[in-house]
Amino acid sequence: MSVLKIKEISKIFAGPVRAVDNFSLDVADGELVCLLGPSGSGKSTLLRMVGGFETPTSGVMTIDGEDITHVPPEKRPTGMVFQSHALWTHMNVFKNLAFGLKLRKVAPDEIKRRVDGVLDLVGLNGYGTRHVAQLSGGQQQRVALARSLVLEPKILLLDEPFASLDQHLRERLREEVRDIQQRLKITTLFVTHGQDEALSMADRIVVMRDGKTEQIDRPDIVYREPQTPFVAGFIGTMNLIEGTVSNGIFSKAGYSTPLPVSDGPAILAVRPEALDLSVVTENSQGKVHRVTDYGSHGLVDLELLDSTRIKAMVSHPDLFRAGQGVTLAPRAIAAYRGNAVIHRA
Ligand SMILES: Nc1ncnc2c1ncn2[C@@H]1O[C@H](COP(=O)(O)OP(=O)(O)OP(=O)(O)O)[C@@H](O)[C@H]1O
Numbered sequence: 001m002s003v004l005k006i007k008e009i010s011k012i013f014a015g016p017v018r019a020v021d022n023f024s025l026d027v028a029d030g031e032l033v034c035l036l037g038p039s040g041s042g043k044s045t046l047l048r049m050v051g052g053f054e055t056p057t058s059g060v061m062t063i064d065g066e067d068i069t070h071v072p073p074e075k076r077p078t079g080m081v082f083q084s085h086a087l088w089t090h091m092n093v094f095k096n097l098a099f100g101l102k103l104r105k106v107a108p109d110e111i112k113r114r115v116d117g118v119l120d121l122v123g124l125n126g127y128g129t130r131h132v133a134q135l136s137g138g139q140q141q142r143v144a145l146a147r148s149l150v151l152e153p154k155i156l157l158l159d160e161p162f163a164s165l166d167q168h169l170r171e172r173l174r175e176e177v178r179d180i181q182q183r184l185k186i187t188t189l190f191v192t193h194g195q196d197e198a199l200s201m202a203d204r205i206v207v208m209r210d211g212k213t214e215q216i217d218r219p220d221i222v223y224r225e226p227q228t229p230f231v232a233g234f235i236g237t238m239n240l241i242e243g244t245v246s247n248g249i250f251s252k253a254g255y256s257t258p259l260p261v262s263d264g265p266a267i268l269a270v271r272p273e274a275l276d277l278s279v280v281t282e283n284s285q286g287k288v289h290r291v292t293d294y295g296s297h298g299l300v301d302l303e304l305l306d307s308t309r310i311k312a313m314v315s316h317p318d319l320f321r322a323g324q325g326v327t328l329a330p331r332a333i334a335a336y337r338g339n340a341v342i343h344r345a
């Protein structure tokens with residue numbers, strides 16, 4: 001039963017670099033929250049501050065009501081798996097896991113029991129005597145995870161733990177980690193810049209930009225109802241078309257569609273899977289640039305008359321060829337003005 005509260009935390013590095021900017025977040029008991037954002041948006045810095053490896057310039061953090069802002073890492077009830085996992089390669093798996101427990105003066109038979117338990121949990125039963133260098137990348141990541149879990153932290157902190165692994169292994173491990181996290185009901189903060197990872201694992205996603213929160217929501221909401229053009233462009237594939245609205249009509253280079261908002265600039269957001277195309281011989285709104293057949297579906301890259309690039313997902317890619325004229329019929333759109341949503345349909 002552990003709740004993490006981050007209140008108005010900032011970190012300013014010499015430079016000055018405002019890596020984390022007045023950031024607040026509550027992580028509920030047993031919840032897994034993903035911090036998602038582009039490189040340099042402050043994800044690792046924030047996580048390192050929660051783990052105690054970086055000191056905040058201002059702000060307060062509590063775990064179960066207790067102020068941990070200035071508690072050293074080894075005294076915090078947190079366990080952290082770093083972006084590049086740092087296992088001790090000169091020790092075997094058992095010793096890697098036992099190390100932290102020894103520091104905490106846990107009795108040897110208790111150490112054995114806990115290490116065996118956690119190896120079982122991460123699917124590495126019997127690997128205790130193996131040297132870390134004799135393990136695959138995926139196995140090493142599991143040892144890194146086990147090493148934080150064995151200390152039974154109240155809060156688990158994971159910084160892109162699968163970044164160095166191939167796609168298949170990454171998918172498998174994220175399912176395993178999600179299973180373990182739910183079984184242990186451990187409150188978790190997970191950093192990634194992989195949106196698939198965030199969408200598939202998180203109870204809630206925090207989209208970060210320049211050290212600030214751009215949106216906090218459930219994954220399906222972040223995907224379906226991005227609150228800003230930045231989130232719209234960052235999560236999944238999104239066509240963002242900048243144009244103007246006049247008398248309820250949005251237009252951009254030969255393409256127009258009704259948009260019931262006041263006159264002015266607007267950014268129209270349409271997902272490739274929500275855009276229907278029809279091949280036409282005249283009055284086209286765009287031109288097919290390239291067609292890619294992915295087997296399960298196809299992707300048509302097209303250009304509006306001013307060369308704006310747009311993507312549309314199609315179920316029959318063989319119906320389209322480069323150079324053909326098409327018209328566009330979006331089934332779901334959102335529109336933004338500045339940073340605000342002005343329309344959704
Ligand atoms: N020790 C440091 N000294 C100075 N600047 C730093 C330091 N650590 C990070 N920064 C800067 O703070 C900003 C945020 O860095 P951070 O590592 O938190 O980003 P990130 O979101 O984790 O990125 P990535 O996805 O690439 O890991 C960056 O501009 C980075 O250059």
Ligand SMILES: [Mg+2]
Binds near residue numbers: 043044045083
């Ligand atoms: Mg990072």
